Amino acid sequence: MKNWLILAVSALICASLPFYADNYMLRVVTTAVMYVILAQSWNFIGGLAGYPSFATAAFFGLGAYTSAVLQSHHVPLLAAWSAAAVAAVLFAVLIGGAILHLRGHYFAIASLVVAEVLREVINTTPDITGGGMGLNLPVPHGSIAAQAQFFFYAMLILAVMCVATAIVVRDSKLGFGLRCIQQNEDAASILGVNAYAYKTTAFMLSAVFVGVAGAIYASWVHYIEPPDVFDIMLAVKPLVMALLGGVGTLFGPAIGAIVLMTFEELVWRNFLTVHAAVLGVIIVLLVLFLPNGLLPLLRSWLDRLRGHS
């Protein structure tokens, strides 16, 4: 119940944003909400099941291209977005069948390679996808401000759906099974957890919202190209955000996403040439000194405060 309350309150606060934020702010927040979706989605497979997935970029790019190609054939917006969700889920089932029996490093690499293969496939099929030239999307009607609001609310609704799913999964049999798999997969299998089905479900959950986020992103920026939507950073940043907030926790990835995006806006824009290095320093410090993330740290502080009062 508490978790639903937290979700509702933060969603309402976000939803009120367009009434007082300017367009620049709205753009930044839309991006942040997108990363909340990516980080929370990664958490299904990477956090709960403990499978270090780099497939986020693959799902994102696939969703973006599915929707973009359909829209260039005059499919309406919402139908194209839904198709992106279907494509991402089907792809996750297909790829999951091939790589989810791998563990550890092998899984990480295989999931990383999936995005590279997709990128190359799109690069070498210019007749359908525009190849390296990229693809233009139809510009929607309405003023710039109205468009900005439309895509912001679209992202926000998707993020709420994603976090709501996380809450449901956490207290369900599925969530319990995934945590068992994370701790000891062989033991979980022996005790009757259908590891394959559970992992595939987690992989699907980690794909569906990312696919739609990619589709919304494509419509939002009107133009996509393979290096943009299959960017390796789209797979790495969600992972760093989850690490920052707390891997496997319910709201950790979302908190990590917001903290990292805020940091990016405040600090990185002043250091453009060493952008990547600053992220690198954050990652190194995080791994060495804060491996459990911010959320457990916050909790222990809260507990200490309560203990004193």
Place this chain on the structure above:
Amino acid sequence: MIYFQILANGLVLGGLYACIAVGFSLVWGVLNVINILHGTFIVLGSYIAFFAYAYAGIHPFISVAIAGLLLYALGYTLQLTMINRVIAAPVLITLTLTFGLDLILNNAMLVAFTADYRKVNLANPLGSIEIGPVFLPGDRVAVMVLAVVLTLILYRVLRDSRIGRAIVAVRMDREAAALMGVDVKRINAVTFGMGAFMAGAAGALLSVVYPISPLASSSFLGKAFVVCVLGGLGSVPGALVGGLALGIIESFGATWLGPEHAVTLSFGLLLLLLFVRPSGIMGKRGYE
């Protein structure tokens, strides 16, 4: 007879791939760390060779030792001060750490050397070699031979030297090795240093045949992945077999399907192999 030419091209390419991958395979096999830095180490080795040739006139083949030793020092320090602290943590943590370090090092190189492509242009190139119907560029053949020699030296070091046996022992059983008096932390650092040495040496060799840029690091890393999975992890012969196999496959693939599909082919092959035989052609055995 064109097939002999394609095969020869593939073998030359494969020797280079083996040299790119062997250090990566060593670190992965012994430390269970995926060293994302590997590609950047290779590029750094290339830059060392480039500047040594441009400013001091040192031939890149001599720079192999210089680049190797400098990178050994860098790798040894990184492992001792940072990676050792999280060596026992789950996969995600060590992978993420080396990824973060890679971002820093690669960005530093981008700022210091810019993204411009450079190349070592030898004053006295080796010309071309003609064996029957097969033509081969002399520089590439020399690089390939040196790469294979370096790989074989590493093999002998691991087999015959005291430190090599200690590395193999750590790979087989970390705890048992510690009980036998092996200083595991130091061996970790030496292993990572040796991986970096091989990367730096490979980079110095490659500076003669490939253009150099910080942007090339990820493609080297990708090749190292594929070679390791192809040949089987954690053995020098595995890296050699995997490298040669990839070289030949890419060479024939580029001829039959067109060069633009070479990358798709190697990655597709990687996925297929992971699916049917994750342990690679040579299987998983002790690091010999």
